[in-house]
Amino acid sequence: MPALLEVQQAMSRCLLGGEMxxxxxxxxxxxxxxxxxxxxxxxxxxxNALRLSFPAVQRLVGEEFFEGAVQCFxxxxxxxIPDSAWLYEYGGEFAAFLASFPPAAGLPxxxxxxxxxxxxxxxxxxxxxxxxxxxxxxxxxGGRADARLIPHASIxxxxxxxxxxxxxxxxxxxxxxxxxxxxxxxxxxxxxxxxDDTGVQVQRLHEAAWTLAKRLCAGLPLCEALDSxxxxxxxxxxxAALLAEQLSARRFIGARLPDCTPPGDPES
Amino acid sequence: MSIDTLRATPPGTSPIPAGAIPRxxxxxxxxxxxxxxxxxxxxxxxxxxxxxxxxxxxxxxHCLDAIRRDYPLSLHGVGLSLGSAEGLDERHLQRIxxxxxxxxxQLVSEHLSWSxxxxxxxxxxxxxxxxxxxxxxxxxxxxxxxxxxGRRILVENPSTYVQFEHSSIPEWEFLAEVARRTGCGVLCxxxxxxxxxxNHGWSAETYLRSLPAAAIEEIHLAxxxxxxxxxxxxxxxxxxxxxxxxxxxxxxxxxxxxxxxxPTLIEWDTDIPALEVLMDEAAHAQHLIEGVRLDGVxxxxxxxxEEACHAGAA
Numbered sequence: 001m002p003a004l005l006e007v008q009q010a011m012s013r014c015l016l017g018g019e020m021x022x023x024x025x026x027x028x029x030x031x032x033x034x035x036x037x038x039x040x041x042x043x044x045x046x047x048n049a050l051r052l053s054f055p056a057v058q059r060l061v062g063e064e065f066f067e068g069a070v071q072c073f074x075x076x077x078x079x080x081i082p083d084s085a086w087l088y089e090y091g092g093e094f095a096a097f098l099a100s101f102p103p104a105a106g107l108p109x110x111x112x113x114x115x116x117x118x119x120x121x122x123x124x125x126x127x128x129x130x131x132x133x134x135x136x137x138x139x140x141x142g143g144r145a146d147a148r149l150i151p152h153a154s155i156x157x158x159x160x161x162x163x164x165x166x167x168x169x170x171x172x173x174x175x176x177x178x179x180x181x182x183x184x185x186x187x188x189x190x191x192x193x194x195x196d197d198t199g200v201q202v203q204r205l206h207e208a209a210w211t212l213a214k215r216l217c218a219g220l221p222l223c224e225a226l227d228s229x230x231x232x233x234x235x236x237x238x239x240a241a242l243l244a245e246q247l248s249a250r251r252f253i254g255a256r257l258p259d260c261t262p263p264g265d266p267e268s
Numbered sequence: 269m270s271i272d273t274l275r276a277t278p279p280g281t282s283p284i285p286a287g288a289i290p291r292x293x294x295x296x297x298x299x300x301x302x303x304x305x306x307x308x309x310x311x312x313x314x315x316x317x318x319x320x321x322x323x324x325x326x327x328x329x330h331c332l333d334a335i336r337r338d339y340p341l342s343l344h345g346v347g348l349s350l351g352s353a354e355g356l357d358e359r360h361l362q363r364i365x366x367x368x369x370x371x372x373x374q375l376v377s378e379h380l381s382w383s384x385x386x387x388x389x390x391x392x393x394x395x396x397x398x399x400x401x402x403x404x405x406x407x408x409x410x411x412x413x414x415x416x417x418g419r420r421i422l423v424e425n426p427s428t429y430v431q432f433e434h435s436s437i438p439e440w441e442f443l444a445e446v447a448r449r450t451g452c453g454v455l456c457x458x459x460x461x462x463x464x465x466x467n468h469g470w471s472a473e474t475y476l477r478s479l480p481a482a483a484i485e486e487i488h489l490a491x492x493x494x495x496x497x498x499x500x501x502x503x504x505x506x507x508x509x510x511x512x513x514x515x516x517x518x519x520x521x522x523x524x525x526x527x528x529x530x531p532t533l534i535e536w537d538t539d540i541p542a543l544e545v546l547m548d549e550a551a552h553a554q555h556l557i558e559g560v561r562l563d564g565v566x567x568x569x570x571x572x573x574e575e576a577c578h579a580g581a582a
Binding site: 004005009012015025030034037046049081082084086087124125127128 | 320323324325326327328329346347348349351352353354357359360363382383384385386387388389390391392394396397399401402405429430432433434435495497498499503505
């Protein structure tokens with residue numbers, strides 16, 4: 001009698017492989033057509049999940065192309081098969097897949113739009129946490145330069161070669177004039193994506209502000225985050241103003257402080 | 269060097285209504301109807317939400333929390349994969365446990381199926397061979413889930429399109445045995461029974477009569493599709509994309525006669541219609557529930573199985 005694991009592994013190949021296999025232990029050949037019902041449900045569920053997460057990509061390439069790209073993504077990955085039933089986490093590798101998907105080579109900005117849409121998707125569903133105001137945050141930091149900030153989980157910082165934010169907005173708003181006005185050879189854009197009380201925000205930051213936000217969100221100690229910020233002017237006042245701007249934007253939910261004598265340490 | 273973590277405490281949670289799911293007809297809460305429920309609080313006896321849709325934060329979760337304050341709620345899982353040979357995904361179970369703890373639903377349910385192998389989620393409720401090995405796996409996982417959640421769950425009978433040659437236990441006996449060994453409740457999906465009975469040539473009546481009436485805490489109703497296959501056979505597909513089929517309403521009446529009034533849910537997941545359509549389906553189910561109430565059936569939780577057998581044979 002085939003073991004349960006053997007059956008499940010064979011069904012997995014049957015549902016996700018590029019070709020329908022010939023046999024699943026315990027099922028005869030007549031069952032193959034019925035297995036295709038499961039295969040269709042599985043694959044269309046994954047397709048729908050990506051449709052919901054990448055609406056602008058779908059509009060840019062059309063439904064048929066999108067569906068074909070998703071089928072290749074499922075079969076070839078990496079990341080083409082979800083690792084959990086929480087499908088909002090599915091699709092994180094789709095942008096990278098599109099970047100090296102030969103049929104999409106004619107749309108070099110497509111993967112940048114996908115990266116932005118993925119960040120928007122993550123921001124939409126990130127867990128809730130109270131964003132601290134600058135007074136609360138300052139009291140947690142206590143003036144220590146070695147404090148590390150904890151960003152809200154919705155925040156993502158992207159540096160993109162193409163103006164994906166303009167393309168994304170124009171496509172979703174069906175604004176053909178705005179789409180036609182997008183300058184693809186403009187300099188790279190630095191974006192901050194986050195969810196606030198009113199919804200998901202996508203904004204452009206200048207290089208210095210973006211770099212500082214990126215470092216703070218990566219959990220660098222304040223002193224390191226503030227080191228050599230490429231602000232051009234480079235004055236302490238400018239850096240301090242940038243930090244004040246970040247702290248007052250309610251992007252952080254807490255702070256970590258190094259502590260050499262933790263409570264309960266037997267040697268203390 | 270150790271790190272002290274300083275975090276803001278989460279905002280306080282609002283009071284959540286207690287009490288059981290009413291023995292009345294409810295409907296499945298779906299995204300297109302969130303706004304209606306938020307703004308109008310339509311008159312529906314209770315709601316059921318798919319747990320996996322609410323594991324994150326943001327607007328979607330805020331809607332569930334707000335709706336929860338005004339409606340009895342059941343959380344219905346689709347991704348725990350109780351039948352996975354390799355064991356449960358602990359991370360997913362923890363997420364579900366956190367949601368259950370925060371939302372405090374009156375019922376929590378999952379499926380007699382599997383979806384995960386080799387760390388891959390296959391995005392469908394897949395059929396299990398009905399073997400002693402699978403029975404052991406499912407029972408172990410039901411107990412693990414009940415322990416982690418600190419509460420009893422319901423397990424729903426699946427709709428299936430294939431049967432394994434090495435299956436040795438009828439599905440209804442398998443499900444009854446899961447309930448007996450683990451103490452879990454049974455979610456009786458009448459449409460699934462009809463679909464599987466048609467697909468495999470089973471007797472839907474036998475299925476209904478063989479389930480442990482006392483363990484049944486909820487009934488599901490939904491529409492299904494019919495498809496002709498190349499080999500000339502016809503397969504019924506549980507697509508939740510239409511009104512409940514007339515023979516399924518008939519089977520539901522038999523279920524009510526056997527089990528007495530039970531919380532009954534109208535599910536619709538494909539081409540979701542206006543809320544009024546779902547409320548209309550729920551009203552019909554409610555009408556049938558009132559019918560058995562008047563008959564006095566199941567006032568103490570349903571007839572005993574032997575009486576049910578007798579009634580079914582009469």
